[in-house]
Amino acid sequence: MKNLLVIQSSGRVTRSITRQLADCFIQRWRVNHPDAAVTIRDVGLIPPPAVNEAWIAAAFVADTPAAEGPLALSEELIAELEAADVVVIAAPMYNFGLPAQLKAYFDQIVRVGRTFAFDPTQEIPYQPLLEDKPVVALISVGDGAILPGGELAHLNHLEPHLRTILAFIGLHDLSYIRAGYDEYQDGRARRSFERAEAEVDRVVARLALPQPLVTPQPRLRP
Numbered sequence: 703m704k705n706l707l708v709i710q711s712s713g714r715v716t717r718s719i720t721r722q723l724a725d726c727f728i729q730r731w732r733v734n735h736p737d738a739a740v741t742i743r744d745v746g747l748i749p750p751p752a753v754n755e756a757w758i759a760a761a762f763v764a765d766t767p768a769a770e771g772p773l774a775l776s777e778e779l780i781a782e783l784e785a786a787d788v789v790v791i792a793a794p795m796y797n798f799g800l801p802a803q804l805k806a807y808f809d810q811i812v813r814v815g816r817t818f819a820f821d822p823t824q825e826i827p828y829q830p831l832l833e834d835k836p837v838v839a840l841i842s843v844g845d846g847a848i849l850p851g852g853e854l855a856h857l858n859h860l861e862p863h864l865r866t867i868l869a870f871i872g873l874h875d876l877s878y879i880r881a882g883y884d885e886y887q888d889g890r891a892r893r894s895f896e897r898a899e900a901e902v903d904r905v906v907a908r909l910a911l912p913q914p915l916v917t918p919q920p921r922l923r924p
């Protein structure tokens with residue numbers, strides 16, 4: 703049994719490419735793992751609140767009871783992430799980076815003393831605290847030239863940002879499935895979507911195989 707957490711973040715409900723890819727992933731996953739729990743966290747439909755004065759104050763007090771008060775949602779989201787064996791993040795590109803609702807999600811789960819440790823006396827003060835597990839990012843962009851290898855790839859801040867945040871909390875095993883050219887609505891968009899769907903099949907099949915032992919990652923350099 704492999705439990706799957708799917709984080710949806712598109713603001714669109716209809717015509718969303720990342721939602722279609724996530725649905726496809728879930729469908730294939732259920733075939734391979736009929737007993738697995740599938741949890742869907744839809745931050746596109748219900749965005750987490752931005753962190754505020756109360757949240758930040760509570761996060762930096764080591765003995766705050768997290769299950770209630772300003773950190774309650776953060777705690778719930780982190781517990782969900784910890785319970786998953788595999789995580790899928792459906793991430794559209796908005797203005798060259800993460801949608802605000804997905805950034806709000808990460809602001810809730812990246813928490814000192816909970817998902818990363820900070821010790822200013824160490825040479826490398828940051829230590830990720832989550833156990834590594836496979837994360838699959840389903841990316842969709844309006845202009846495929848912004849994907850790796852394309853002539854606008856230098857404008858893609860979504861993928862490096864995702865990789866940095868996830869590695870910071872200990873999730874290093876990240877793969878991307880990408881669709882492009884949504885804004886063009888032409889053959890390139892269709893072909894790109896079909897390739898992404900085929901890649902979903904391959905990734906689900908790969909994840910159904912016994913996974914290699916995860917090598918512990920070194921402390922992060924800032």
Ligand SMILES: Cc1cc2nc3c(=O)[nH]c(=O)nc-3n(C[C@H](O)[C@H](O)[C@H](O)COP(=O)(O)O)c2cc1C
Nearest residue numbers: 712718719720794795796797798842843844845884
């Ligand atoms: C607010 C907004 C900002 C966008 N910014 C970009 C962008 O910077 N670069 C790009 O290639 N496409 C951009 N797009 C296009 C989306 O990335 C594309 O439509 C993608 O398929 C959206 O994901 P979804 O289909 O799951 O909703 C933007 C779309 C929206 C709605």
